[in-house]
Amino acid sequence: MRLVNRTFDELQPGDTAELRRLITQDDLYGFASVSGNFNPMHLPNEDGDGDGHPDGIAPGMFVASLLSAVLGSRLPGPGTLYRRQGLEFHQHVREGDELITRVTVLSKAPNGEVTLATEIRRVADAALVLSGEAVVIAPTFKFDRDDIEVPGLIVQRHRHFDAFLETARPLPALVTAVVCPEEANSLDGALLAMKESIITPILVGHAAAIRAAAAALGADLTGIEIVEAATHAEAAALACALVHEGRAQAVMKGHLHTDDLLKPMVDRDKGLRIGRRFTHVFVMDVPGQPHPVMVTDAAINIAPDLATKVDICQNAIDLALSLGMEPKVGVLSAVETVNPAIQSSIDAALLSKMADRGQIRGGLVEGPLAMDNAVDLAAARSKGLKGGVAGQANILVVPGIDAGNMLAKQLAFISHAEGAGLVLGAKVPVILNSRSDSSMSRLASCAVAAIHHFHVLGATKA
Known part of the structure; x- marks a missing residue:
């Protein structure tokens, strides 16, 4: 995948970027393994609230992490570092939901900080599931490469x-x-x-x-x-x-x-x-x-x-x-x-x-x-x-x-x-x-x- 950033000087209010992501069972197992959060509400085929039905609710912080994927890969892109992130959760996300994550530049500050509106919506009904604002340090060095290799992960699930x-x-x-x-x-x-x-x-x-x-x-x-x-x-x-x-x-x-x-x-x-x-x-x-x-x-x-x-x-x-x-x-x-x-x-x-x-x-x-x-x-x-x-x-x-x-x-x-x-x-x-x-x-x-x-x-x- 080619990664190209937008430097601080290139960014303008109104610039926007987005990514789509289908939430799978492997995502839930992977996040549980990496984070150590084994809450059964967030595990496939587990009943965490005792109602007799599996829950399979995606953890809120996993959903929120999709924001960093857009910020770090698209806008501003490689070289971006977080300062702070506000989050408000509106609806639960479940395995099988397809999400669209969008960020929009709101303003730039002289110290290199950029404020962006952040939101995640469910594709099927356009329902807002998460909103907030991110403040990041935007990159000043231009990055344009297609040779970034990340090892694939295999969930040991049968x-x-x-x-x-x-x-x-x-x-x-x-x-x-x-x-x-x-x-x-x-x-x-x-x-x-x-x-x-x-x-x-x-x-x-x-x-x-x-x-x-x-x-x-x-x-x-x-x-x-x-x-x-x-x-x-x-x-x-x-x-x-x-x-x-x-x-x-x-x-x-x-x-x-x-x-x-x-x-x-x-x-x-x-x-x-x-x-x-x-x-x-x-x-x-x-x-x-x-x-x-x-x-x-x-x-x-x-x-x-x-x-x-x-x-x-x-x-x-x-x-x-x-x-x-x-x-x-x-x-x-x-x-x-x-x-x-x-x-x-x-x-x-x-x-x-x-x-x-x-x-x-x-x-x-x-x-x-x-x-x-x-x-x-x-x-x-x-x-x-x-x-x-x-x-x-x-x-x-x-x-x-x-x-x-x-x-x-x-x-x-x-x-x-x-x-x-x-x-x-x-x-x-x-x-x-x-x-x-x-x-x-x-x-x-x-x-x-x-x-x-x-x-x-x-x-x-x-």
């Missing part, structure tokens, strides 16, 4: 998961066999999802340990079915049995090893196989990204061959469609060209061609792609890559479990993403989180499972 929760809440509660919720964190996620009416849990495991975990949380298990199982293996087998009996619509991992959970599920007679390979998808909500990002497979298939990667792609596409996404599958390798010495690049090219021939259905598949040109449009264009996936991928198919695990954890611990984990290819969704995952991740996983289950159920009935 808006995509919020949207999943909003979609899942009206659905029937998904009856879920929770296997070995014998530790506070794993039990808390299930109870939180129950509180949100997303699942109805059946707790399968050592009953005394489950009740001890509930006691540690201060949670009441009254009315929740507990199925006794002496061992982890027995609990996992009982969960499969509950599915076959029609009593459970999903399975959720508690505090046990993934191998112990999945072993009875792959049993040919009593397991949950339906034909495709079991594959795992992380649905990642990465702050600042315009869409969720799926990483697959990062938890089950160690070194998948081409046939397994076909199922990995198809399962992820099916999940993306159920979540309302337009599936764009980037098959990752170290390079974006086929190299006979790099097997993942060969597999990626074959998967892309198989999608062209209808062997993978429902989404766009492109590869090989390196990570940068899979998710960054500028990087893709710099390599001359075109099409509907390069630079826009929302499903990332990794070469193997090493790459997938590292990518998912980098997104979580460096980019502050939350991840929902789901196993696909079974008779029912299998909610699979790490034992160290937060309750929010477990809640989001339940929401994703519920949305997927009822989408598939609806498609089957249709």
Whole structure:
């Protein structure tokens, strides 16, 4: 953005400047973080006055700060310093309001001070929300530059998961066999999802340990079915049995090893196989990204061959469609060209061609792609890559479990993403989180499972 000021000598009474600004949820969170003002009246989705409705009122001093944006950037512009500011607040501003901030020069003083009328109005109805007068020291040095760089700020908010929760809440509660919720964190996620009416849990495991975990949380298990199982293996087998009996619509991992959970599920007679390979998808909500990002497979298939990667792609596409996404599958390798010495690049090219021939259905598949040109449009264009996936991928198919695990954890611990984990290819969704995952991740996983289950159920009935 080019910044040009008006020096004291250039200013004349009647000179005016203005800026428009849409007030967003990120503005409210950002101001709370920077200022330390955590008044719930000013936070989205919080009820600060007890009337049962979220308030989302923009803090008065945040609204007033828009005046400094005009004074410091437009009129008088760079070099301006405040002396004093009078403020009168007329109406509240809420997230979603668009405001127009205007300053007008009233007078100049010999000591370099300039007095300006200041006002902020709501664009929709021209209502005056703030008025006052500012006295500033105007610049005497001419400033005209377009190379001022200000780092962007990313609010660590998980808006995509919020949207999943909003979609899942009206659905029937998904009856879920929770296997070995014998530790506070794993039990808390299930109870939180129950509180949100997303699942109805059946707790399968050592009953005394489950009740001890509930006691540690201060949670009441009254009315929740507990199925006794002496061992982890027995609990996992009982969960499969509950599915076959029609009593459970999903399975959720508690505090046990993934191998112990999945072993009875792959049993040919009593397991949950339906034909495709079991594959795992992380649905990642990465702050600042315009869409969720799926990483697959990062938890089950160690070194998948081409046939397994076909199922990995198809399962992820099916999940993306159920979540309302337009599936764009980037098959990752170290390079974006086929190299006979790099097997993942060969597999990626074959998967892309198989999608062209209808062997993978429902989404766009492109590869090989390196990570940068899979998710960054500028990087893709710099390599001359075109099409509907390069630079826009929302499903990332990794070469193997090493790459997938590292990518998912980098997104979580460096980019502050939350991840929902789901196993696909079974008779029912299998909610699979790490034992160290937060309750929010477990809640989001339940929401994703519920949305997927009822989408598939609806498609089957249709």
